[in-house]
Amino acid sequence: MKVLYFAWVRERIGKAEETIEPPAAVRTVGELIAWLASRGEEYARAFERPQVIRAAIDQTHVRADTAIAGAREIALFPPMTGG
Amino acid sequence: MKVLYFAWVRERIGKAEETIEPPAAVRTVGELIAWLASRGEEYARAFERPQVIRAAIDQTHVRADTAIAGAREIALFPPMTGG
């Protein structure tokens, strides 16, 4: 599963994307964020406030309780500030 | 007192402006319109629906009950359709 990071999530983790294989118990976007946060100090900092992290699965916005099964690309990022 | 006419008021009367001397009994814009309507067929047609006629005194919108005393320039016209 490909994961993309943007803005300060990307900066804190130190990479823009990676391929991960979360354990089967990680079923939702929220659970994925919690699992990623446990992978090291840089991840812990990126996801220290999980409630502000936004997510997209296959380029569509999703909520934290959305299942990740079947996702090709999951993106995690801060609130958007375009326009 | 100078009176200006615009749009179909001007067309029906057949002139864009004229100088008039209404009798002293003509005190308001509404009374002026009624007096003008009595001046001939073309005026009667221009002012046949006095309720739709708008007025300005010295280039400021006024209502039909506004006094005309002291006015230098009174304009009478249909509802505006700018923009």
Next chain:
Amino acid sequence: MTVPVTIRLQRDDFDLATESARLTGTDTSIGAVVSFVGRCRGDEDGHAICALNLEHYPGMAEAEIARHVEEALTRWPLKGVTVIHRYGRIVPGDNIVLVLTASSHRQAAFAAAEFLMDYLKTRAPFWKSDERASGDRNWIDARDADDDAAARWDSAAH
């Protein structure tokens, strides 16, 4: 601090890019510029038309627009306003009116542009007649919807 205001009545066309550049200049406090361009359509009230003729009340038109620009400046934190209104004969596809508003943030720029257009439609002394393919000329009627749009600003609390 004086806000740049441009008000022009003219026969000739205007250029959106020129006016926009003139309005913003080098002011880097401007974060939002809204423009409205009103154009002559090829139909009026279901009739095909060859042209519109715009008549105005010289002097009063400028004064009335200036009053409403002043009103907009008191209602919203604007950094600049431009209003250009054409008169004379205008054919379908050609521009009639330009309103440009600049502000730090978008809400003020949008609101002021809508406010100015609603008032231009109902209070500025301009009158349109159309020329139809048949050769007939017809004075355009005022639209109730425009009066309603203008009226909403009278009661708006800002």
Next chain:
Amino acid sequence: MTVPVTIRLQRDDFDLATESARLTGTDTSIGAVVSFVGRCRGDEDGHAICALNLEHYPGMAEAEIARHVEEALTRWPLKGVTVIHRYGRIVPGDNIVLVLTASSHRQAAFAAAEFLMDYLKTRAPFWKSDERASGDRNWIDARDADDDAAARWDSAAH
């Protein structure tokens, strides 16, 4: 009838007049064209800045903008929509975003332009950081006011 829609993400600047002319073409059913241009200001949150850096999510940004343009087309009788959003480094006074809407009448053009801007601010995957005179870089925080502005369209009856 297909409505012309242009959506572009680009590093380079855009030209308002060119885009406006492209949008309206020779369509004489268009009576109203509204443009919004968002510009880089010289200050953010009270700090003087040297530049903004705009990061985006390629692919999703285009798709998300396209979805909201489709939504606008179902809500209002539009004759054309253009959205151009820049990314990369942008200095104060330079353009960031352009929204252009065309319609027969002004209300639809104004409403659709505001709707698109409110959604671009809160839903399109773009992120801004600033460069300050001190050399510090800082990610711009999302504004509650922008979320509120976008939320008003969710409940709006059209």
